[in-house]
Amino acid sequence: MGEVSEVNGPIVTIRQPGVRNGDQVRIGELGLIGEVIHIRSDDALVQVYESTESLQPGEQVTGLGHPLRVELGPGMLGQIFDGVQRPLDKIMHMSGEHISRGLELSALDRDKSWHFVPHESLVVGTRFEGGEILGTVQETETIEHRILAPPDCRGEIIEHAPEGDYTIEEIVARVRGESGSIQNLKMYHHWPVRQPRPYRARAGASLPLITGQRILDTFFPMLKGGKAAVPGPFGAGKTIVQQQIARWANADIVLYVGCGERGNELVEILQTFPQLTDPRSGRSLMERTFLVANTSNMPVVAREASIYVGVTMAEYYRDQGYDVVMVADSTSRWAEALREVAGRLGQMPVEEGYPAYLASRLAAFYERAGNVDTLAGGNGSVSLIGAVSPPGGDFSEPVTSHTKEIIRTFWALSKPLADARHYPAVSWLESFTDYAERAAIWWADEVSPDWALRRQQALTLLTEADELERIVNLVGPEALSASQRWVLESSGLIKEAVLQQSALDAIDSYCSPQKQFRLLDLVLSYHLDGTELISLGVPVESLTELPYGGELRRLKSAVSNDDLQPLDDFASRVRESFDTMRTEYSVNQGNKS
Amino acid sequence: MSQLEYRRVDSIHGALMFMKNVAGIGLGDRVMIRDKDGRRRNGQVIRTSGDLVMVQVFEGTENLDLENTWVRFLDEPFEISLSPDMLGRIFNGIGEPRDDRPPIISSVRRNVNGAPVNPAARAYPREFIQTGISTIDGLNSLVRGQKLPVFSGSGLPHNRLAAQIVRQARLPGDSTNFVIVFAAMGVSYSDARFFEKEFESSGVLRNVVMFTNLANDPPMERLILPRTALTAAEYLAYDLDRHVLVVITDMTNYAEALREVATEKGDVPSRKGYPGYLYSDLAEIYERAGRLRDRHGSITMIPILSMPSDDITHPIPDLSGYITEGQIVLSRELHSKSVYPPVNVPPSLSRLMKDGIGKDDTREDHPRVASQLYASYTRALEARNLASIIGAEELSSRDRRYLEFADRFETDFVRQGEDQERNIIETLDLAWELLSLLPPSALSRVTDEDLHKYHSWEESD
């Protein structure tokens, strides 16, 4: 038992001998939950996850004897948790529309029973290692939940439950440890969130994470198990990019972490996802999705926790052998929570008020991404995609610049593009990815051997066009040659027919890899054939006057993923009319010479 | 432990008052202060330990001395009384009457800080509000429960725009009026008067609750005023089932008061001296807008803020933009061209527009028309820019067409009368009239059916 000696916003000083750094404590009459973050000679500093309003010096403090941890077991999918893994639905039933303080709620439902099927390797008398699969329950129609033994337990199985319905508090297996002590295993276990969950080995990431967004998949691909950041000023489209990934990514499990952002954005997911069908399973998207929400009006400190709570749950599904995507919107709010606490602790700020350990914390977080061989003997991955919200849209600020050093895919959003309603406003000049070569192998096998070439041609064309535009803005379009004018036309086509993709378009919101490639291929062939015609003397105007440019721009919303035939038809029409022009002009040229 | 009174203050620093050796004081507790002349002031505990309590004084600490100041700790948070009688009344930042009428007496009292809304309890805002203003309805539609700020600058007509919205806002086909909560911080007497007269002349005064803190009123009171006003708004919306439109002006004055106290407290500054928690603090205010699943009423919020030096990257507009659901940005350039309302279209945005418009809400072509106008206008601005470099004569015929489009867009679509109310169909028809200046091949954001139905194109050259 200890007591409060000072209350300074979310930081509370307590006098409690013997408390350990990292321990959770329960504070005051209200029972606010906090975490010890600093120990001095005879007092300790606690960051409190709930508002400390009305807390008084002298109120009592109880140590809980464990660090911040999550419950891991069936029943997480489809749920929305707060920053310290309390289910927000249950909170609403307990305290109404506004979140009251000191609520004691466990993450997983204690009353629900699950149909447990013991795993074949679960044999009495055999050795058992931590992280192995005890059995399975069907968590949702699409996801089989593999019940894992806690990573830190090992020994000999001395008993296990037969197939049947159990609640998570019932014992499903008993293990005798090396020292002879008996451990009872249930369908859930705890894990401290600030400690990465163990795995057998890192396996290099190799498969692309397909999101159905052309600018991402085709131009700046990300891999399963990779780490990516989406920086951009307000309103540029970070949240939409992340929502699109949450909707369409070819992952098994999606975790959406709303960290210090808008309440309505989470509501939108809660209300639309159950209605949306997963293009691969044909079932409701909500069956593979869950959320962690600490919105901007909720206490700041829980924002810091929410990222770790999220990534630990993501790792847990990874350990079951799944490909998990966690999107975090926004990591800047998490960094600000760090800053807030550091400031109250009087730690020396180094840049824009951020503490010196900002970079290492960011790196340690992203390090939890990866494709791994699991303790259970399978393979799973966690892909991390963090939004970054730089003040004033300035990418040189600390959070963006440190993040940029850490991640491997950088989807930079641009304000001028967003202002022109060019969505997704991902800049082709500022974005980068280190995964393109790896992704190319998959694209070559699955879609087309020309993928890498086409991608490179398109990027070159876009860069060239940006250069030409600068010239036009200095001296006017007259300075350009015919083929340069055609480059400008074609880059406009790439932007409008390929890069622009409205999340709201019923047909184009998700674009299959095949369609992505075909669209790009069409536009580039159009460009190359046009270039050839121009070299034969065809005036640029007679090409731009053709109706094809307009049609190309509309194809993405007119042709569905299931039937790409119209793209072929279009291509052959263009070919025909280009052939006619070619013959005409080659004859002319022949005549002239 | 209730209502301890002390007569000794240990030190005073700016708006902060420090008291030593007062035990058992809760964070956020309300404090009553009497100075040597018997004048009452209000304060709030912002830091507390057994040895030292820090109190922020809303009326400022001028003329307080260390010896003759009575300080009473009320052992309760800041609360205000709420009743339907608030309508038609004027209060200060802490909810005391400013209109020489009696205070509100009611058994309903609520903590002005509220508790955070559970995101799981929210309903997604999706009902289109027609403001009669084309740049808003057509391009940046407002929906019930949205928070949509106006980013302005000194001397720009944000007040007139806000007043016009208040006058004209309604749901198409719905006659129930909004109840207005008007919160003014650090505004001039004439601006406050302007709004009062506006409410009066449009006959809504009886449906307005005003909370005002004028430019010469104590600045610290601005820290609590929006919270008081929103507590009233929540009461009207969720207890009395009303649809509430909250106009808050000027958030810049609020943020400046916050910076002042933060500096006095010695908080670590981030950008431009504003404390790192400015984002969270603003979010506590803005996130109180919205709709709840099981309630009839709603809170739609239009905060007004002036961008220091017209800089949208300044922390106040910047952090606001990161929290609100879009922004209407005003342009000095359009204003000087006498375009009213001078809405700067490209940087303006409504994030909740998508679910409030279209076939069942406005008209089926609306989302595409809005997107097309944005694209064409941006393209047209490029042409205008090019013309300023190489001269309009040098432009291609296509670019000259865009030039005309830019001009007409500003004079015919953006510009409208202060009393002119265009319904959404008029706005969309006007949009097509302008898009008809451009050839169909330049309009890739609309469908063939749209073109067929609404676009009138005659090849002119």
Ligand SMILES: Nc1ncnc2c1ncn2[C@@H]1O[C@H](COP(=O)(O)OP(=O)(O)OP(=O)(O)O)[C@@H](O)[C@H]1O
């Ligand atoms: N791919 C897209 N398709 C259609 N509209 C989009 C797309 N991306 C962004 N938008 C539009 O831009 C608006 C802002 O996007 P979003 O909310 O994702 O911005 P943000 O970068 O997350 O901003 P903030 O930092 O303030 O949260 C959306 O409401 C939507 O109207």
Ligand SMILES: [Mg+2]
């Ligand atoms: Mg966002």
